[in-house]
Amino acid sequence: MLNENQKHWGVDQWAAFLSARALPCMPRSKVRLLELEAEFSENLAAHELANLAGADPFLCLHLLREAEAHRTQRLGHETSTPLAAVMQLGTDNFHKLLLNSPETDESNPGLAACEARAHLASRLALRWGMQRADISPDEIAMAALLAEIGELLLWSFAPELPRQALAALASGHSPRSVQAQVDTCGFRFKDLTLKCATIWHLPPLLTQLIRGIDNTRSTLSRLCVDTARHLSTGGAHDPALPSDIADARRIIPGASLEWLTEQLPGLSEEEIAAIVLKAGDLHTPPES
Template sequence: MSTDLPTAHRPLTDAPRDLAGWTAALRDRPIPVLASSAAALAVLAEAEEARGNVDAHRIDTAIDDDPLATLWVLNLAARQRHVRQVTPAETITSAVMMLGIGPFFRASADVEVVEALLAEQPQAQDGLRAVLRRAHRAARFALGFGIHRMESDVTLLRVAALLHDVTEMLLWCHAPALIGEVAARLRADPTLRSETAQREVLHVSLVDLEQALLRAWHLPERLLRLTDDHAEGIALVQPQRRMVKLSVQLARHTQAGWENAALPDDIEELALLLNLSPLSVRTLLGELDS
């Protein structure tokens, strides 16, 4: 990649030494969105300009499968939220309603695109696609579990699962060599824990880094709690947080098939949470993953 790129577009090649360093390095970098999301927003912007018939729900439907676009919209709303607006935006729909259709489309005109950022990084594109597939499956699981338990806010559960690994996605965009080294170590040693590999290469865990970034971006507290695998106390027994965590674990443990040694423990915990037999849980998972 050309060395005359702006600093915010140059890949990070040296890992900061601590959490504060990583947070400062990533906090102000662009949050890129997938090309499909950028194209969908461009089409909707034209429709809004021509006919004025675009609402927040149409925007949500167009881009809500893109974790990076979801993060970008929530971050945009958090930066624009007036101090008197007590309730933060937790979904794309609520964020766009808070921003207003016109201001939202004006902001989207300058959004960065993942495929352009990684045009000369095919391995990074492959790595990012793998995380995206995992996030989509986790989101489907979380939505299905929430519906089964008749939770009042299943959309938030889906968003939390979709965003759970968004920091890893950002690293494939902004520090591909570093996160690539983490992935290589995990492939070389199947017994190596993900957090151990992350701390060896990055000097931080991705869970801690994500929490730091979400707080730096002033994202909603409920999203922070639902995505925090290191939460202590009451958060550990909250059904909603357990559903998100299990959704992410199941997506990770089954990304290469359904024979992972950790899967029986996941299914046993999920059976207790959903009040189902382990066999019924396996059936449900198959339906959600089909």
């Protein structure tokens, strides 16, 4: 329950409060780590741990913050991928960090949906990002995974706020999710993410990618987050998906509309064809 003061907090107060909480992890991450250690023992590779972190936004953030603390002491390059974070910390520290973390409540449907959406955005970033030789898919994927961390923290520690936003959206009082957040909470959840990123001193590159403006990499990261939201909330028939695919084609001119759409999970051939047809009407080839 929110206390009387919290009911009047703005984004700065919430960022200060949430950024000081102990970061949890998804319970499945602990289970998977123990399975991997039982299977590979001393031969457990860093990339296996990186894949584990890349599927859990809370764990990924916790790992990144610890790795950046180690990096600052050693004056190395900033950490921008899960694998780099694992390499900074080492497998023993990874084990301790994960097993000592509190666990999230996976029975919370709002948190589960938001976490699944973040994971979907990250997977999409890996798939789409592979089609451009001038960017790192792992960096885009990490930013996409962490872009929803503000909302995830709210679901964990102040679920009343995102519930109010969802109710405003469902009732039709607010036409879009971002507007619902502003109408009910007074701020965008993305702004909360960025405020927390500043407090945590996350690498500037990742903060730029999460912000989603200024360059191709940032735009692609934001597009993956938006597409994941549209697919998760509206399914294959969400009216924004064709526009998402058309935008992706402009960013990734070497990929076809068909291939881009096929990377969206859970779609039938008929649904893919329908999205491609509508995206084709929206897509304007770049001028030569």
